[in-house]
Amino acid sequence: GAxxxxxxxxxxxxxxxxxxxxxxxxxxxxxxxxxxxSLGQGLEFLIYFQxxxxxxxxxxxxDRFSAxxxxxxxxxxxIQRTQQEDSAVYLCASEGGSTxxxxxxxxxxxxxVV
Amino acid sequence: xQSVTQPDIHITVSEGASLELRCNYSYGATPYLFWYVxxxxxxxxxxxxxxxxxxxxxxxxGFEAEFKRSQSSFNLRKPSVHWSDxxxxxxxxxxxxxxxxxxxFGAGTRLAVHP
Numbered sequence: 001g002a003x004x005x006x007x008x009x010x011x012x013x014x015x016x017x018x019x020x021x022x023x024x025x026x027x028x029x030x031x032x033x034x035x036x037x038s039l040g041q042g043l044e045f046l047i048y049f050q051x052x053x054x055x056x057x058x059x060x061x062x063d064r065f066s067a068x069x070x071x072x073x074x075x076x077x078x079i080q081r082t083q084q085e086d087s088a089v090y091l092c093a094s095e096g097g098s099t100x101x102x103x104x105x106x107x108x109x110x111x112x113v114v
Numbered sequence: 115x116q117s118v119t120q121p122d123i124h125i126t127v128s129e130g131a132s133l134e135l136r137c138n139y140s141y142g143a144t145p146y147l148f149w150y151v152x153x154x155x156x157x158x159x160x161x162x163x164x165x166x167x168x169x170x171x172x173x174x175x176g177f178e179a180e181f182k183r184s185q186s187s188f189n190l191r192k193p194s195v196h197w198s199d200x201x202x203x204x205x206x207x208x209x210x211x212x213x214x215x216x217x218x219f220g221a222g223t224r225l226a227v228h229p
Contacts (some may be wrong), residue, residue, distance in 0.1 A: 004157070033216060043158075043203065056216070091157060102148055103217065105157035109214035 002026075004106035006092050012112045013082055021077040021109045025094030032075050033095075033103060034067060038088040046090075049075060082113045116141045118205050120220035127195050128228045135190040135223050137205030145207040147188040148217065149179055152202045161203075164188065165210060175199070200227045 005024040013019050027033050034046040045059040049069040060066070064082075069075040079086055089110050093103035117140045129135055139145065146165045150158040162173025169181040179190045188205060201225045206217040 035219075041217040043206075043217075044160055045216050045218070059216075093158075102160040102163050103158075105150075105159070107155070107157040 001076055004092055004094055004104050004107050006090075006106035008109060009107065010110045010112075012114060014080055015084060015113055018078065018080045019111065021079075021090050021111070023075045023077070023092030023094075023106060024075065025075070025092070026096065026104055027073075029094035029096035029104075030072065031095050032069060033093045034075070034077050035093065036061075036088045037091055037108070043091065046077070077088045079111075082111075084113045087113045089113055116145070116207060116209070116218045117171075117222035117228040118207050118218055120203075120205055120223050122170060122223045123221070124224050124226065126226040126228060129197050130194050133190075133192045133195045133199070133204050133225070135205075137188045137190065137220060139186050139188065139205075139207045141186075141207060141209070143210065144181075145209050146215075147181060148208075149173065149177070149188075149190050150204045150206060151175075152204065153220075154201070158204065158229070161190070168197075195225075195227055197227045197229060200225055 007022045030051045033048040035043040047057050047067045049055045064080045068076045082093045089108040093105045095103045119138045127210050148163045149161040152158045161177050162171050164171045173177050177192050181188050202222045204222045205220040208215040208217045
């Protein structure tokens with residue numbers, strides 16, 4: 001597609017439930033990143049996928065968080081047993097050759113855990 | 115460890131006034147440098163980037179930034195602010211190397227514009 005698409009745009013879930021957030025990157029972009037933006041905070045790196053290489057999971061805050069990228073395209077970020085501190089905007093970005101080109105971000109998914 | 119500091123959390127300027135948003139980084143060598151803008155409810159949009167050459171970089175929407183190696187700074191400027199510039203601005207760095215590297219972001223500066 002023309003841009004990075006994220007769904008849903010908003011998600012309200014009950015504490016303890018699992019959620020899945022989807023990212024559809026720009027076609028042909030081989031690198032995909034997930035960031036988390038908590039209220040009043042900067043962007044916190046979560047995970048990135050680079051082509052067929054093993055993902056860099058160093059930013060995942062706990063083992064409740066996982067992500068996969070199928071077929072080198074769409075990515076799903078899963079949060080199990082959600083907690084209130086997971087409430088944030090989850091941003092996905094892709095880029096297609098080098099970080100020097102800059103990322104293209106999606107509009108994000110606003111997750112609220114009640 | 116790499117870090118990015120944006121000292122100003124909130125800035126308010128009058129429409130038509132000049133603007134400078136500060137960014138300092140900590141890194142062993144000159145990294146790639148970026149400024150992004152985030153309007154309410156939107157994702158981040160790339161304003162400009164620097165990785166070599168002329169230290170004064172022009173971006174979109176009339177913004178420019180100057181890289182100063184001696185000060186490890188990459189401040190964003192605009193000579194005359196418009197009301198539509200009200201948004202949050204993020205400075206980011208990434209190490210210079212081939213291929214992919216995650217960006218490290220500052221905490222952001224929220225800009226308000228008075229009419």
